[in-house]
């Protein structure tokens with residue numbers, strides 16, 4: 001056996017631990033039996049039960065509200081932040097500081113935010129979750145947008161200005177369209193990050209508005225039910241769809 | 257001739273480095289004006305200052321009688337064609353060209369008509385719906401030109417408009433630029449570091465070096481009467497011998513004396529500029545040397561020879577007399593040929 005052969009085993013092991021859990025979750029979500037790992041036949045009843053489960057639906061609704069709001073806020077703020085740090089600052093400290101929330105450990109950010117919100121007696125709820133998610137998602141969007149800004153020719157904006165457009169017109173007619181691939185990628189990333197975020201949400205949320213990950217967490221405490229498998233499968237499907245859409249749209253907008 | 261653009265004592269420094277050093281120029285209405293200079297001489301900076309993208313440290317730019325210091329780029333009646341073309345990648349060729357007219361809120365019909373006819377003029381009539389990334393370098397250059405010209409600015413500024421093109425396309429475009437300028441009757445200011453390009457297109461040329469304007473003159477005048485050694489060296493091929501005149505001879509600093517009977521006061525330090533065609537290779541030549549390189553052009557050949565005159569001498573020979581590198585050579589020139597150049 002050569003080195004390549006040994007590496008083949010590593011590859012197989014990695015693939016196993018990567019894909020087996022996913023496969024198990026999906027297969028078990030269609031298992032008629034309630035007892036895990038005992039296949040008694042194919043059924044979609046867990047999916048129908050899921051959609052009848054009020055707390056799951058409530059969690060889904062909250063997660064969508066948080067995800068969409070975070071997406072909008074962090075795209076607007078992240079793109080502006082990226083423009084600011086690349087075009088109007090030469091300080092590398094400012095850049096590092098601006099992008100830091102993306103790499104600060106969730107736990108530190110979560111505890112800090114919780115302390116802040118209680119210090120200013122801000123009532124915990126979806127608003128605080130949205131604000132907290134925006135803090136770190138914005139940094140991810142800014143990082144993506146920054147890469148794109150560095151690629152585009154600064155002469156594009158000057159050319160538009162030279163042709164008689166106002167600075168505001170240049171922003172909406174040239175800057176934003178040039179950044180579109182980054183904006184789409186950033187938006188979808190912000191949404192996915194926010195949608196299954198747990199730690200920060202757990203700390204900064206109020207008790208009456210659980211998001212989907214928190215609902216799942218409280219369900220899992222009583223064991224992994226097939227219903228949870230069904231839910232996880234749906235979340236997986238949803239995320240894969242978003243990734244595919246984002247790859248598609250980035251390709252599309254890069255080709256124009 | 258009316259002065260359209262008066263650049264008066266303009267200076268601009270980028271952290272200590274003077275990109276523009278007391279530049280003064282006057283550009284006339286309907287003139288094809290070229291700014292020529294080596295890399296880093298401040299050509300782009302001057303053009304950007306004219307378009308409003310660089311603030312001045314001192315001096316004035318007066319356009320059509322109005323000081324434009326406080327006029328932002330989007331309100332100046334000039335348009336700039338960028339060296340990188342800066343075409344909008346998310347728009348079609350038509351939309352790129354229409355951009356400026358749309359900002360003026362022109363009626364749709366007028367926009368369509370002006371853009372379409374201009375695209376036809378620059379030979380892109382059937383490309384209107386293409387995206388800019390589907391165009392060749394020469395086609396992009398035409399779109400950039402059309403986009404900058406469509407608003408009929410008082411002055412069209414072009415920053416190295418042809419530098420990205422290969423030689424053949426470049427020569428065609430030089431003629432086309434010239435033709436277009438006649439057709440639309442707009443004052444053109446073209447920046448280039450290619451002297452042949454400047455010489456063949458421009459009515460007048462400003463030669464720049466290290467942020468200063470060294471000379472402003474017609475191409476013929478620049479070639480025949482360079483105002484200082486830099487211009488003599490930069491424009492065309494020449495041999496520049498430095499020394500002082502005394503009784504009909506030029507005394508080089510290394511003691512060698514060469515013929516020069518041109519009128520000039522005795523004793524003053526001058527440069528004698530000899531064009532390659534001024535020097536002949538002849539067996540009767542009093543100056544001897546060794547050929548160090550030859551450059552064959554077809555009808556003739558440029559020879560560079562080391563003749564103990566401090567710098568190598570460059571001269572032309574017919575294509576039947578091409579020497580080999582290392583050959584001994586004899587050259588001479590008449591005492592009244594060449595041009596006396598003084599330090600400015």
Ligand SMILES: Nc1ncnc2c1ncn2[C@@H]1O[C@H](COP(=O)(O)OP(=O)(O)OP(=O)(O)O)[C@@H](O)[C@H]1O
Nearest residue numbers: 270273275293294295296297298299300301302449
């Ligand atoms: N934004 C800037 N910041 C600092 N220095 C600059 C800036 N723009 C230009 N310079 C400097 O000013 C000098 C003139 O630059 P400029 O671009 O005008 O030269 P150029 O004649 O156009 O050269 P090229 O033929 O290479 O385009 C150069 O030394 C350049 O390094």
Ligand SMILES: [Mg+2]
Nearest residue numbers: 299300301415
């Ligand atoms: Mg330049």
